[in-house]
Amino acid sequence: MNKVILMGRLTKDPEVRYSQSATPVAVAKYGLAxxxxxxxxxxxxxxxxxxxxxxxxxxxxxxxxxxxxxxxxIVGRLQNNNWEDQNKVKHYGVDVVAEEQHFAESKTSAESRGVVTSNSNNYSPYNGDNANTPAPSNNTDMGGFTPNIPMEEDDDLPF
Incomplete structure (x- = not known):
């Protein structure tokens, strides 16, 4: 089994290149602290x-x-990255190939720390096929979370 789970901060913006195949594939590289x-x-x-x-x-x-x-x-797998330079010196490294990647903080939290996120000022959520449905109001900042919804008390629960 080869499985890695990491959580940290990006050390730089991702750099993307495209493969030279018939159907180019994006290859993004970035650092994680x-x-x-x-x-x-x-x-x-x-x-x-x-x-x-x-x-x-x-x-x-x-x-x-x-x-x-x-x-x-990041959820992924380890991959050896071994190569030989022009002077015939062998170098050894390990990369993490991401299989899943997720935000681990709210957009509001990131922006409050000075991280400029993509589309910061023009976010418009997807409303499905009904374009006449109004977008949710941004008047109440929930930090990316839903508001507290009152729940009924149930004294019969065993926990």
């Missing part, structure tokens, strides 16, 4: 840095929506 659960002796957090690669639509998604500093979660 993942904080370790302990700190260094100096009190600074200890961080691991990973190279992430995403292909196809996932690569295009990363290019369009991911920005340096954003908190994201």
């Amino acid at each position: 993942v904080r370790k659960p302990f700190v260094k002796q100096q009190g600074d957090p200890d961080v691991d840095f990973f190279n992430i690669i995403s292909f196809g639509k996932a690569g295009e998604f990363a290019e369009k929506y991911f920005r340096k500093g954003q908190m994201v979660s």
Whole structure:
């Protein structure tokens, strides 16, 4: 089994290139800084840095929506990245090939920290086929979450 789950902040905006095949495929590369659960002796957090690669639509998604500093979660697999340079010196590395990539913070939270997200000022949610349905109002900022909905009390629940 080869499965990796990471959550961290992007160290740079994704860079996308396209394969040279008959049907070009997007290949996005970006860095992810993942904080370790302990700190260094100096009190600074200890961080691991990973190279992430995403292909196809996932690569295009990363290019369009991911920005340096954003908190994201990645589910993927490890892939060896070994090569030999011009001087015949062997280099060894490991990349994470993303199978899933998700936002791990709200858009509002990212923007409050100064991360400029794509389409920041012109977001319009998809309303399905009915174009006459009004878009949800942006007057109430919920930070990307739904409002608290009162629930009925049920004293018969065992928890």
